[in-house]
Amino acid sequence: MLGEISIIMAAFCWALGASLYKKAIRDMNPLKFNLFRSISVIIFAFLILLLLGKWRLLFELDLVSLALIGVASLLVLVAGDTFYFVGLRSIGVAKTVPIAYSYSIEKAVDQGSKVGFSKVGVLACLGASICWACGIVLYKIILVKNDPFILAAVRILFLFPTLGILLAVPLRKKSPSIQWTKSRIFLVFLSGLIGLGIGDTLLCFGLDSTNTNIAAPLSSITPIFSAIIAMLYLREAVTKKVFVGTLLVSAGTMFLLM
16 A cells, blocks of 8 residues: 555656746756756755665665666666656646657657647657656566665666766757756756655655556556646646546556556
8 A cells, every 4th residue: 555655646746846847947958957956866865865774785786786777767867857858848747748658659749740739849758758668667677676765866876977978978059058046946956856856766665565557557647637737836728638638648548557
């Protein structure tokens, strides 16, 4: 029961995080945003290890587990989350989250272009969903032998340097200068803490405590939370069609995976 509750709480954290991401990212490079939001996550993850007395487990990780965590981190946090931020910036929270929880690439792109969605935004959301799906399977394999809080902390160690290297590569197009206000810095750190720090730690704990075929349907309620929060917090215009579609995505995912 505790595992199921953790997954539902994680779904709410991801939904709230999505709206915070959207408000904070604006004109920022998605890779750069991913890097900065991970600062608060690193502090949170290792503070949890310290409070729970699990530091010693870091030194018990074998090379195979480290390699799997590295691959999963690249899929979920570097590729998947960066695609997700592109989607949020392009087409908004209420549309991004349901698309990112579906897997029909050809239909989504075709229908998205017909109703005026950015093709880049739709493709980015679908890329995120594929990366997340592969990464979560690896997470479950890793958790067979490792503590969920260790997984939550160590994967961030792969994220930070990888993003730093990617951002160091010179690009032809120079990114516009970013206005760093106190409220924006707070939003960047808070969004990372809630969406990636607390949300994904709850996911790791939930996956360790329950079966994947139970965790997946429960996490599919994220789009419903996201649509409601986007309406209340971001004042996004969520049409009846989008809201019904969101319900259908969540219900369909639960139906298929139960």
